[in-house]
Amino acid sequence: MTHYEQNLQRDISRIKGKIVEMSGLAEKALESCLQALVAKDRQAAHLVILRDQYIDELEKEVDRLCLEFLVRQQPVASVLRFAYSTIKVNLELERVGDYAESIARQSLKLSTLEVAYPVERFTEIANRTIPMLRDAVKAFVDQDVELARKTIEVEEEVDGLKSSLNATLVGLFKENKIPFEALNALMMIARRFERVSDQARNICMETLYTCTGEYAKHQGTEAFRILFVDERNACRSLLAEAIANRLNSPRFVFASAGVEPKEPDSSTLELLRSKGLPVTGLASKGLAQVPNLEHYQIIIGLAKSAKKAFPQRPRKGVFIDWTIPDPSQMQGHPEQVKAAYEETFQYLEEHIKDLLSAIAGEKS
Numbered sequence: 001m002t003h004y005e006q007n008l009q010r011d012i013s014r015i016k017g018k019i020v021e022m023s024g025l026a027e028k029a030l031e032s033c034l035q036a037l038v039a040k041d042r043q044a045a046h047l048v049i050l051r052d053q054y055i056d057e058l059e060k061e062v063d064r065l066c067l068e069f070l071v072r073q074q075p076v077a078s079v080l081r082f083a084y085s086t087i088k089v090n091l092e093l094e095r096v097g098d099y100a101e102s103i104a105r106q107s108l109k110l111s112t113l114e115v116a117y118p119v120e121r122f123t124e125i126a127n128r129t130i131p132m133l134r135d136a137v138k139a140f141v142d143q144d145v146e147l148a149r150k151t152i153e154v155e156e157e158v159d160g161l162k163s164s165l166n167a168t169l170v171g172l173f174k175e176n177k178i179p180f181e182a183l184n185a186l187m188m189i190a191r192r193f194e195r196v197s198d199q200a201r202n203i204c205m206e207t208l209y210t211c212t213g214e215y216a217k218h219q220g221t222e223a224f225r226i227l228f229v230d231e232r233n234a235c236r237s238l239l240a241e242a243i244a245n246r247l248n249s250p251r252f253v254f255a256s257a258g259v260e261p262k263e264p265d266s267s268t269l270e271l272l273r274s275k276g277l278p279v280t281g282l283a284s285k286g287l288a289q290v291p292n293l294e295h296y297q298i299i300i301g302l303a304k305s306a307k308k309a310f311p312q313r314p315r316k317g318v319f320i321d322w323t324i325p326d327p328s329q330m331q332g333h334p335e336q337v338k339a340a341y342e343e344t345f346q347y348l349e350e351h352i353k354d355l356l357s358a359i360a361g362e363k364s
Helices: 003-039 042-073 077-111 119-142 145-152 154-174 180-212 236-246 266-274 304-309 334-360
Strands: 224-230 252-258 298-301 318-321
Touching: 003 042, 003 077, 003 119, 003 180, 042 077, 077 119, 077 180, 119 145, 119 154, 119 180, 145 154, 145 180, 154 180, 224 236, 224 304, 236 252, 236 266, 236 334, 266 334, 298 304
Parallel strands: 224 252, 224 298, 298 318
Antiparallel strands: none
16 A cells, blocks of 8 residues: 555544444433433433533544545545545434434433333334444445445334334323323434434435445425424414415425424414314424424524524524514403404414515515
């Protein structure tokens, strides 16, 4: 090997070593999360939250190593693809650390509730996602195309496990065996474990790209996705979603969610009926229940709590603050309350129309 090739391999080995180290921390965090959930171990949950900073620090170090590698080695072809993909794999692993922290926080909420939940089902999904992540990183480090393709296939199984688990949880809620607060936390945990499998799949995609030049088409871009968020998904965000859907714009997909969802407000349902908007089957939901949350290009906050739920700008989108008073919380004469609901409806309708026109590049 030439001196240049030796230096090249040394740098690549160093970067791969850091990726393996980061992956190990992420796996350990997920295993600790499962322990916290199954055993209601608050100490394990707190340790996951505290140790997330180690993963964050490693992410910064890998980014630095990759940038130095690009400047110093000026790689081409497959080596350049490796450096580019490593930066993305680094981000995927950092997200896994974030998911582990989120699971730990939800486990802490559950530990304060006297409820029984199907821990064996969560163990089942965790026991598929954690090895999947391990295999995905191994495939990337070893540049093993066959292992990457095989690992990708596991993702559909995890999706099925999550859907089945969510159905079970909803059934327990309808039977009054778990409260709404527990339902939201448990569905958030299921979603986070499922998202780990998505990150593992993305890492496998980067392996295919590095080794073969193949690159999967980005999902979630067939339509422009807009999410309305407030505290409870019981009034303002439900109104916004209903108004937006009535506009029947095929280029857009709309959804709504609450930071701490509650049952839909009765006056909100009455207002929707008076406007000729459907209310059958309308239900409040939490952020964890929004399919493909990561694919929403615009998140519109209708309450200050929505901003806190998204402390950083969405990675591939924007956050828009439309904070307005919640008419369902207003006290006063019935006519004044009714007028507040109508004012909120008009505000949302006007702003949504303006936004869609601006995105579509059309006149109002």
